[in-house]
Amino acid sequence: MASVMEREKQTTILPPSAPLVGRVTPPGSKSITNRVLLLAALAKGTSRITGALKSLDTKLMAEALRQMGVTVDEPDETSFIVTSTGRLAAPAAPLYLGNAGTAMRFLTAAVALVDGTVIVDGDAHMRKRPIGPLVSSLRAFGIDCSDADGYPPVTMHGHGHFGSGRVEIDGGLSSQYVSALLMAAACGTGTVEVALTGSDIGARGYVDLTVAAMRAFGARVEQSGDAAWRIEPTGYRATDFHVEPDASAATYLWAAEVLTGGSIDIGVAAGAFTQPDAKAYDVIAQFPNLPAVIDGSQMQDAIPTIAVLAAFNNHPVRFVGIANLRVKECDRVAAVATELSRIRPGLGTEDGDDLIVASDPALAGQVLPTRIETYSDHRIAMSFALAGLKIGGITILDPGCVAKTYPAYWQALQSLGVELDPVMGRM
Numbered sequence: 001m002a003s004v005m006e007r008e009k010q011t012t013i014l015p016p017s018a019p020l021v022g023r024v025t026p027p028g029s030k031s032i033t034n035r036v037l038l039l040a041a042l043a044k045g046t047s048r049i050t051g052a053l054k055s056l057d058t059k060l061m062a063e064a065l066r067q068m069g070v071t072v073d074e075p076d077e078t079s080f081i082v083t084s085t086g087r088l089a090a091p092a093a094p095l096y097l098g099n100a101g102t103a104m105r106f107l108t109a110a111v112a113l114v115d116g117t118v119i120v121d122g123d124a125h126m127r128k129r130p131i132g133p134l135v136s137s138l139r140a141f142g143i144d145c146s147d148a149d150g151y152p153p154v155t156m157h158g159h160g161h162f163g164s165g166r167v168e169i170d171g172g173l174s175s176q177y178v179s180a181l182l183m184a185a186a187c188g189t190g191t192v193e194v195a196l197t198g199s200d201i202g203a204r205g206y207v208d209l210t211v212a213a214m215r216a217f218g219a220r221v222e223q224s225g226d227a228a229w230r231i232e233p234t235g236y237r238a239t240d241f242h243v244e245p246d247a248s249a250a251t252y253l254w255a256a257e258v259l260t261g262g263s264i265d266i267g268v269a270a271g272a273f274t275q276p277d278a279k280a281y282d283v284i285a286q287f288p289n290l291p292a293v294i295d296g297s298q299m300q301d302a303i304p305t306i307a308v309l310a311a312f313n314n315h316p317v318r319f320v321g322i323a324n325l326r327v328k329e330c331d332r333v334a335a336v337a338t339e340l341s342r343i344r345p346g347l348g349t350e351d352g353d354d355l356i357v358a359s360d361p362a363l364a365g366q367v368l369p370t371r372i373e374t375y376s377d378h379r380i381a382m383s384f385a386l387a388g389l390k391i392g393g394i395t396i397l398d399p400g401c402v403a404k405t406y407p408a409y410w411q412a413l414q415s416l417g418v419e420l421d422p423v424m425g426r427m
């Protein structure tokens with residue numbers, strides 16, 4: 001066994017000798033938790049959020065809201081109780097959002113509702129993730145804000161309201177820009193129209209998720225045509241809200257099930273999710289005959305999962321529509337190609353913005369000692385752990401990075417009978 005000193009630095013997966021069988025419920029959805037935390041903060045009164053995700057990304061959102069005078073209580077492991085005046089107060093210090101894309105983007109628009117100056121910042125990774133299109137769109141709408149050459153930190157000089165009229169946004173790099181504007185727009189002085197310009201948004205399902213959450217908190221938002229939304233200045237109404245489990249987290253369990261020929265009950269049917277990544281279920285279910293070409297544009301966070309699965313497929317797989325993966329927690333196109341090829345040279349290659357996984361069913365059962373670099377990216381850690389279910393010697397470096405969205409991930413694998421060296425607790 002590895003020494004205590006090494007515990008936080010790595011963990012090695014021992015391929016299970018039997019199919020994985022058991023019950024694991026994924027944690028609450030990150031996307032939905034961070035939407036409803038913000039909407040509850042913009043509503044006057046008390047909202048009880050149950051089934052919520054408690055992880056780095058949602059704790060950073062909750063902390064930022066507290067800095068702006070909102071009371072966010074945490075009575076148990078899966079609930080937040082949010083009490084607000086419906087207004088966000090100017091914080092005494094910059095808001096620090098780590099590498100939480102949802103928190104960074106959603107708050108960049110929402111802090112326009114503050115009467116005063118707010119700095120919205122993240123960690124070194126976030127400072128490389130573009131915010132320029134959102135900031136330019138806010139500026140063109142008449143909101144006084146600036147960024148650092150298209151990247152965080154953002155400095156906002158808010159006037160206590162969002163204004164009214166038409167705000168245009170290029171959501172080509174991130175759908176989160178569109179969601180951010182939509183959520184802030186219900187706190188306008190009049191009707192706001194949010195209109196897409198430029199390239200279409202990749203994962204539209206996330207915008208649908210935003211609209212659904214807004215409606216649950218009393219907003220009136222209607223889609224006009226394919227590329228615009230009209231939002232009435234209703235503000236938000238405090239509401240009790242139950243968050244569904246995280247579909248991206250579910251992809252690791254679905255993949256573990258098909259890879260080991262097991263049976264993992266995640267407590268919710270794939271068809272019951274409202275999040276876009278649930279589309280991955282139908283793809284994963286086709287293993288070991290995954291489609292030869294997979295369009296990842298509508299299930300982006302599931303692509304590292306499916307790419308690792310593809311390594312054991314019966315034939316190669318080309319992933320298309322995944323250029324946005326280059327601006328996630330790390331450049332996931334490069335990271336997946338590099339780390340697959342660390343397992344076996346040529347297993348993953350980049351072709352423009354596409355990813356090609358060569359696939360080799362004979363990998364299963366081999367011992368190929370490999371140290372997987374995770375680039376502080378939870379999804380690289382969680383997806384490459386799947387390779388360790390079939391190949392001996394897979395070591396995941398910095399396993400604690402799963403804390404971003406799935407702090408109990410290693411515990412979940414262990415509860416299904418997977419042995420880890422060292423044994424891992426909650427991150």
Ligand SMILES: O=C(O)C1=C[C@@H](OP(=O)(O)O)[C@@H](O)[C@H](O)C1
Nearest residue numbers: 031102174175176206300301324
């Ligand atoms: O709106 C959301 O909750 C999310 C949108 C997606 O990001 P982009 O819109 O940047 O593609 C996704 O990758 C992210 O994990 C969550």
Ligand SMILES: C=C(OP(=O)(O)O)C(=O)O
Nearest residue numbers: 099100101102301328329
């Ligand atoms: C891209 C992701 O996160 P975010 O953009 O919210 O940081 C993710 O969770 O895979």
